[in-house]
Amino acid sequence: MPKLHADATLVPSTQRIELFSDGVFAILLTLLIIEIDVPFLADESFPTVIDGLLRTLPHLLSFAFSFFTLAVFWVNHHHFFSVLGRTDWVLLWHNMHLLFWLALVPFTTAFLGEHPDVSLVAAIYAFNMTMAAAAFTLMTRHALFHGCFTTTEILEKERRALVRKSQAGMGLYALAAILAFGSPWVTWAMILGIPTYFVVPRLLKR
Amino acid sequence: MPKLHADATLVPSTQRIELFSDGVFAILLTLLIIEIDVPFLADESFPTVIDGLLRTLPHLLSFAFSFFTLAVFWVNHHHFFSVLGRTDWVLLWHNMHLLFWLALVPFTTAFLGEHPDVSLVAAIYAFNMTMAAAAFTLMTRHALFHGCFTTTEILEKERRALVRKSQAGMGLYALAAILAFGSPWVTWAMILGIPTYFVVPRLLKR
């Protein structure tokens, strides 16, 4: 008779984990905006409104950058799970680990929007992304090297390339965190540049 | 052996992108309300409560208008994807582009509710909708003219009509943004009128 808790066995479908993760991604993308307060306006003259918007600008920029970064994570998550035919308990927890760091993004984004020019705050934002990329790397490595989760055979060369790409993202974000102590604007440039680097060349290739 | 990243190939199903987008739409529709603070009442007499409600009225109206507009977007999104049998990487990013502008709606809605009579604020709201309609137009054009994504053959005349309808929405919202500098109330009328124009005639036809 079957064991009720499928600890040691592979769960044969990835559907519920994908839908659950999609829910988390969808909420994170939309929650980012409610951290941004409408600017307070002392009066309703044109210069005051412009001034209010300029004060909100760092928040809108950190919103846009985080939206873009989370979108890249979602697309990669989507592609990664589309080649998996199975999950196991460990993969479930690797995914939870990833979602944990992503769930912190609205907080670190709001903090960066509030203090765009503070090195430590920029470093914390980049550290958050570093940990998310690390969680993604660990999940990828587990699925591609410690079991047969993929629906089709994938060449070891390709599997290595995939994990390496994830590690590269992790390394770049770690660098962005360190360079923040030189200048936070370097970090701002990198948190826009890293997801751009992962997306734009492929879009242009087409 | 298959390439792990299906950059150049068509993703054979639209299900996950639809569910993800549904999640975003569902959250946006409900997030709109939590931007509205309960009115502060100095005392609990009948006139004070009425007065508090009247102060909240612009927020409730901008909530209702945005709810209605997002509902129209969802219905169109729903219809659009129901004729697609495939997606590709570019379509995925067109969809993300659309969701980005829609994700800003709770912010511009709250801003409009706070300052209903300020031209610039009304213009920003209409600009937000212009960009969302533009993203929808770009997505529609990509899917209908640059690949074979639809499950059934659709006449070129009809495809053109569909893109044109999307462009019309974009143009009308751009006009609403410009006319705000004449009077914000024209913009208010248009942001109610535009989705009404897209929905009510069809409902009456039945």
Next chain:
Amino acid sequence: MPKLHADATLVPSTQRIELFSDGVFAILLTLLIIEIDVPFLADESFPTVIDGLLRTLPHLLSFAFSFFTLAVFWVNHHHFFSVLGRTDWVLLWHNMHLLFWLALVPFTTAFLGEHPDVSLVAAIYAFNMTMAAAAFTLMTRHALFHGCFTTTEILEKERRALVRKSQAGMGLYALAAILAFGSPWVTWAMILGIPTYFVVPRLLKR
């Protein structure tokens, strides 16, 4: 060749509308809680904490009542759609109409939690529920009497009974709104009593 916009035709599946509505319900149930602020405590002594909790009590009660009411709506929605095999454009908009009134619930709930003893506020809460029940009635009537949406034949007697039940809920909430001007506590009793009346007898029957 098929028309792209299926205005006049029946959409053959209810799945996406169900999933979208589930998303909205799931968010509403959970959003209710973030309208409740943690009570401010002047110091951390036992009586102060108890006092803070007592001040929060009306909010927690209005949260619990709304959670329960929305749960009843979800269960009824779930049952209603489980007998439908098709939707059309009008049903889609009836559903949106229902979701609009439900989306207001976090606001009216927070307002009631803030001013539990104000007649007008209790009446507004009950009015919100009246409109939601009205939307549900309209949706039910459309699906059961103006088309062939159900997967199995349902006796007219039963269809009438179903619409009547929905109308009864609407009438009771309207009564609760009116009686609020006598005493808001009657409304409180009714907003707990109405969903209880719809659920508990059936649970006991089993």
Next chain:
Amino acid sequence: MPKLHADATLVPSTQRIELFSDGVFAILLTLLIIEIDVPFLADESFPTVIDGLLRTLPHLLSFAFSFFTLAVFWVNHHHFFSVLGRTDWVLLWHNMHLLFWLALVPFTTAFLGEHPDVSLVAAIYAFNMTMAAAAFTLMTRHALFHGCFTTTEILEKERRALVRKSQAGMGLYALAAILAFGSPWVTWAMILGIPTYFVVPRLLKR
């Protein structure tokens, strides 16, 4: 002819209840973070930022602990429903009962983050978890002992073990609530220890 309201009959699929619950879990996991306000900084010097972060630390810790606990609930929920092939009306309401207590978690988490060293607040947090575990126990017992919901036969010994495990969680959280009145730090240790105890041994076994 079929009865429209399937009160007495078994609903043949668990899919919609699973998706709905997934939505609630996904939102709860992400809502936890927006209860945390960005720390106010009087100036932007390094010590001030560090000080602001230290003040936020209890919030971040209570966030992390609740995220972890809700993740364990989700994994157990996921496993539990994966062996069920059917639901009924009573199970639906047991599930709603569980979601009710889980929906309170963002509130009790924020309260604990605000007052990490207050016994009563820690006790309330642990009481919340006790009730959630109790709801899970009741749901499990109903599904495993009062009907044939499972897709495969499960030994009575195993069914008893499963319910007992759920009861153990309930008992441990009740203990954590009581011990809070000795020291809240015991409760903090237990709210980290209890989910760890349910997860880590199984992860190590692999």
